[in-house]
Amino acid sequence: xxxxxxxxxxxxxxxxxxxxxxxxxxxxxxxxxxxxxxxxxxxxxxxxxxxxxxxxxxxxxxxxxxxxxxxxxxxxxxxxxxxxxxxxxxxxxxxxxxxxxxxxxxxxxxxxxxxxxxxxxxxxxxxxxxxxxxxxxxxxxxxxxxxxxxxxxxxxxxxxxxxxxxxxxxxxxxxxxxxxxxxxxxxxxxxxxxxxxxxxxxxxxxxxxxxxxxxxxxxxxxxxxxxxxxxxxxxxxxxxxxxxxxxxxxxxxxxxxxxxxxxxxxxxxxxxxxxxxxxxxxxxxxxxxxxxxxxxxxxxxxxxxxxxxxxxxxxxxxxxxxxxxxxxxxxxxxxxxxxxxxxxxxxxxxxxxxxxxxxxxxxxxxxxxxxxxxxxxxxxxxxxxxxxxxxxxxxxxxxxxxxxxxxxxxxxxxxxxxxxxxxxxxxxxxxxxxxxxxxxxxxxxxxxxxxxxxxxxxxxxxxxxxxxxxxxxxxxxxxxxxxxxxxxxx
Amino acid sequence: xxxxxxxxxxxxxxxxxxxxxxxxxxxxxxxxxxxxxxxxxxxxxxxxxxxxxxxxxxxxxxxxxxxxxxxxxxxxxxxxxxxxxxxxxxxxxxxxxxxxxxxxxxxxxxxxxxxxxxxxxxxxxxxxxxxxxxxxxxxxxxxxxxxxxxxxxxxxxxxxxxxxxxxxxxxxxxxxxxxxxxxxxxxxxxxxxxxxxxxxxxxxxxxxxxxxxxxxxxxxxxxxxxxxxxxxxxxxxxxxxxxxxxxxxxxxxxxxxxxxxxxxxxxxxxxxxxxxxxxxxxxxxxxxxxxxxxxxxxxxxxxxxxxxxxxxxxxxx
Numbered sequence: 001x002x003x004x005x006x007x008x009x010x011x012x013x014x015x016x017x018x019x020x021x022x023x024x025x026x027x028x029x030x031x032x033x034x035x036x037x038x039x040x041x042x043x044x045x046x047x048x049x050x051x052x053x054x055x056x057x058x059x060x061x062x063x064x065x066x067x068x069x070x071x072x073x074x075x076x077x078x079x080x081x082x083x084x085x086x087x088x089x090x091x092x093x094x095x096x097x098x099x100x101x102x103x104x105x106x107x108x109x110x111x112x113x114x115x116x117x118x119x120x121x122x123x124x125x126x127x128x129x130x131x132x133x134x135x136x137x138x139x140x141x142x143x144x145x146x147x148x149x150x151x152x153x154x155x156x157x158x159x160x161x162x163x164x165x166x167x168x169x170x171x172x173x174x175x176x177x178x179x180x181x182x183x184x185x186x187x188x189x190x191x192x193x194x195x196x197x198x199x200x201x202x203x204x205x206x207x208x209x210x211x212x213x214x215x216x217x218x219x220x221x222x223x224x225x226x227x228x229x230x231x232x233x234x235x236x237x238x239x240x241x242x243x244x245x246x247x248x249x250x251x252x253x254x255x256x257x258x259x260x261x262x263x264x265x266x267x268x269x270x271x272x273x274x275x276x277x278x279x280x281x282x283x284x285x286x287x288x289x290x291x292x293x294x295x296x297x298x299x300x301x302x303x304x305x306x307x308x309x310x311x312x313x314x315x316x317x318x319x320x321x322x323x324x325x326x327x328x329x330x331x332x333x334x335x336x337x338x339x340x341x342x343x344x345x346x347x348x349x350x351x352x353x354x355x356x357x358x359x360x361x362x363x364x365x366x367x368x369x370x371x372x373x374x375x376x377x378x379x380x381x382x383x384x385x386x387x388x389x390x391x392x393x394x395x396x397x398x399x400x401x402x403x404x405x406x407x408x409x410x411x412x413x414x415x416x417x418x419x420x421x422x423x424x425x426x427x428x429x430x431x432x433x434x435x436x437x438x439x440x441x442x443x444x445x446x447x448x449x450x451x452x453x454x455x456x457x458x459x460x461x462x463x464x465x466x467x468x469x470x471x472x473x474x475x476x477x478x479x480x481x482x483x484x485x486x487x488x489x490x
Numbered sequence: 491x492x493x494x495x496x497x498x499x500x501x502x503x504x505x506x507x508x509x510x511x512x513x514x515x516x517x518x519x520x521x522x523x524x525x526x527x528x529x530x531x532x533x534x535x536x537x538x539x540x541x542x543x544x545x546x547x548x549x550x551x552x553x554x555x556x557x558x559x560x561x562x563x564x565x566x567x568x569x570x571x572x573x574x575x576x577x578x579x580x581x582x583x584x585x586x587x588x589x590x591x592x593x594x595x596x597x598x599x600x601x602x603x604x605x606x607x608x609x610x611x612x613x614x615x616x617x618x619x620x621x622x623x624x625x626x627x628x629x630x631x632x633x634x635x636x637x638x639x640x641x642x643x644x645x646x647x648x649x650x651x652x653x654x655x656x657x658x659x660x661x662x663x664x665x666x667x668x669x670x671x672x673x674x675x676x677x678x679x680x681x682x683x684x685x686x687x688x689x690x691x692x693x694x695x696x697x698x699x700x701x702x703x704x705x706x707x708x709x710x711x712x713x714x715x716x717x718x719x720x721x722x723x724x725x726x727x728x729x730x731x732x733x734x735x736x737x738x739x740x741x742x743x744x745x746x747x748x749x750x751x752x753x754x755x756x757x758x759x760x761x762x763x764x765x766x767x768x769x770x771x772x773x774x775x776x777x778x779x780x781x782x783x784x785x786x787x788x789x790x791x792x793x794x795x796x797x798x799x800x801x802x803x804x805x806x807x
Contacts, residue, residue, distance in 0.1 A: 023590075023591065023593075026587065026590045026591055030576075030579075030587050033579075034576060034578055034579070037578045038578065109572075109574075110570070110571075110572035110573075110574050111574040111575065111576055112574070113540075113570040113572065113574045114568070114570055114574040114588070114632075114635060115574075115591070116540050117538045117540055117563060117566070117568040117570065118563055118588070118591045118592065119560050119561075119563045119564040119591070119592065119593075120591055121560065250539075250540045250541065251541060251542055254535060254540055254541060262502065262503075264503075265502050265503050268503070269502075447502070
């Protein structure tokens with residue numbers, strides 16, 4: 001009896017899963033049928049599937065013959081797998097156009113409205129369309145790879161290893177998912193295909209860089225690096241799909257009819273969120289900044305883990321690429337050390353200002369990078385100084401000096417303030433980058449981003465910048481004195 | 491069937507719909523009238539759980555539009571302002587696609603598609619691509635899509651726009667039939683004659699607010715005053731002084747006609763006829779001056795404009 005009761009929700013969940021899948025596939029089937037009726041899609045897909053691989057075969061054959069004449073077979077050996085990757089990539093480039101057409105095109109033609117009025121869920125619609133935008137270009141890509149491989153085997157008897165073949169298939173697949181999911185995010189923010197095409201540059205340019213990087217890997221022939229490219233893109237695709245699911249919703253799709261830059265409204269949202277409705281500085285700290293710090297706890301934890309990873313990476317780097325002991329400066333800290341710094345003008349308010357400005361520059365760069373990478377690159381940048389400290393500490397220890405004394409002398413006096421500032425700043429940047437991946441909760445992407453930016457600005461102005469200023473003052477006026485006292489006796 | 495209470499929708503700083511309260515029962519038709527951008531489409535979108543209300547609440551077919559959106563969407567048939575058809579798809583395939591979305595069985599889909607296409611005179615075009623259809627045919631196909639799953643609530647945005655008179659009549663007749671099947675229907679239209687013909691209730695919306703609501707007769711009385719009657723006389727009035735009985739108020743006069751208003755036509759009209767005859771003006775005809783929804787609409791809009799202007803000047807002061 002108990003078993004039956006327990007089985008019922010399970011079977012219901014199974015039914016619901018199949019029902020969801022069924023409805024999603026209804027959308028996918030219609031979209032694919034529609035694509036197959038459109039010669040503008042069919043023609044490039046056929047060309048890139050059948051004619052382009054044959055052209056690449058010809059190129060590969062000619063290149064191999066040519067370089068063999070000059071006894072440089074390695075170029076030919078590297079060119080053939082590189083072309084394999086290109087043959088896999090070219091057909092999936094069409095997926096970007098299909099996705100833009102499928103999402104924003106339907107929105108522009110208003111044919112999406114009857115679908116939005118139907119019982120379909122946002123996720124069913126999103127995933128159905130995602131699958132439809134991926135399937136034909138991916139099938140074309142797989143087929144193109146097959147055509148290329150047959151040709152290249154027939155002509156120069158080259159066969160890829162099963163691992164490389166799997167890597168190329170996976171790479172093509174994740175690239176397509178990244179492009180399509182990126183195109184969907186762009187589509188949710190526009191009301192016309194024209195505007196979406198403009199926004200698509202944010203997908204095309206990074207993809208172009210990525211392909212160049214992958215091309216270098218293919219010529220370098222260190223194919224294991226491709227796994228990292230695949231993993232990185234899987235993560236990016238995951239974040240883009242999460243963002244797409246959060247913003248591909250009825251409210252966002254039909255709630256805005258025109259793309260207007262409403263600066264007054266933007267400033268209003270930012271100002272309201274930044275001030276948290278408080279009129280006094282104390283109230284702003286108590287109700288705004290402190291609340292933010294509590295809200296940041298998950299981001300703080302992730303940043304802390306990232307900083308620990310930075311330490312680990314620094315230690316690893318020190319073991320692999322040790323510094324020559326003669327350049328370790330600890331032993332050279334004599335009585336002149338403080339005077340030398342004074343002569344350089346370092347021990348002055350200007351010196352502190354320069355350090356502070358340098359930290360602000362890093363913070364600004366990390367924020368800029370973080371905004372476009374869901375906070376990831378921003379966090380990596382914030383990990384850098386921590387990793388460098390770890391790297392130098394290990395080298396100092398390897399040179400026979402006490403790492404504890406080194407840390408207490410050169411890092412701790414200002415680090416006690418600067419490291420928490422890095423931690424909180426990194427968390428704020430991560431939080432801002434992650435704003436785009438969170439569910440909309442009735443807000444537009446722009447509104448959510450503006451509120452995220454206001455929160456970021458509040459933490460920066462309220463906590464991080466004052467901490468960095470204090471750290472800079474300590475670094476200039478206290479650290480050299482402590483360093484001289486502790487290290488001159490070494 | 492449809493019940494809204496203080497329903498509002500704001501987009502950023504713009505209020506599209508403000509505190510709209512409506513009630514449409516089974517077998518009733520509500521016509522939502524208003525200029526472009528008044529908030530009609532936004533109201534329909536909230537009623538079909540496509541947009542989330544910013545405040546207020548609404549129930550459609552017994553389901554809450556906010557918390558039971560999937561059930562609401564399954565219970566409504568929506569004819570959108572733009573047809574939203576796929577031009578490369580044949581008509582039959584298009585309806586079959588929507589039938590699958592509404593989880594109709596293959597047999598039911600086939601039966602409904604044939605019955606609806608036949609009803610709208612499109613059965614010969616089942617295999618033709620929608621792109622080859624005329625505007626009116628597309629509108630009829632979109633209406634067939636809205637009716638495909640036999641929904642208890644219909645939300646029709648401009649159901650007869652772009653249709654020739656014959657097709658428009660066909661659609662209006664279809665709406666009459668649908669009403670008799672005890673559905674709740676909301677029609678957004680600019681065609682006031684159509685609204686008067688089809689609707690049991692009229693709601694006039696301006697700048698997101700309902701400015702007038704009621705039956706056509708109620709609105710006429712409320713906004714245009716008591717009914718007006720015109721009397722045609724057999725002789726010229728010249729400048730003769732006229733004495734009308736108590737209860738009749740003279741509103742206009744011409745060479746051989748007069749107009750008067752009364753709250754009690756049943757008693758006053760015979761008395762007016764008698765008084766005119768007694769004063770030497772034989773009556774040829776007496777009939778009510780036709781008053782249509784257009785007058786009501788224009789009067790409502792004009793009154794609302796005056797109110798807005800007064801409110802604005804009051805704020806300045």
